[in-house]
Amino acid sequence: MKKTISYALLMLGAVAFFACDNGVDYQKMRNEELALLDEYMAIAHPGAEATASGLYYFNEPGTGEGDTIKAGDQVQLYYATWTLIDGPDSLLVDETSGYLDGHRYEPYQVTVGAGGSIQGLEEGLLYMQPGTRSHLVINSELAYGQSGSGYSVGAFQTVLMEVEVYKVIPFETATDDEE
16 A cells, blocks of 8 residues: 555656646747747848748759659768857757768768658758758757757757768669569
């Protein structure tokens, strides 16, 4: 009986702890993120329009050739990621090894549409081809949301990515294999 009561109290305490928002105003944080994003876009990319989901992408002219990447394709890429911290200022939080120094060591691999990476990156790849170099502006809803990444990207933070597609391995359907 004591174990049952102890267990019930422990569960009640856990539920109360996780249900408590500690006074955090998530809507205020989201509004601040969107204001910062609007300020950044007005400075860095005036007049740019987002996709329906809110993603901004800017493919560098003269890069990319071949078929556009599709859902299911495996893509090997190099990238650098920054968080938007103030107006035009950003903070580098991640990159494939040596990318910003001009090195191309081990590429990052993602299967587009499988959910193995942040939604904004996977959507951005759908506008790219092999060899494309692109700049992505990804709001928190398409990145790490209200929880952040756990270590380098905070709650409700927009991320900026520079992405270079190295190789695309097309998705082959079962019907292609049967022919």
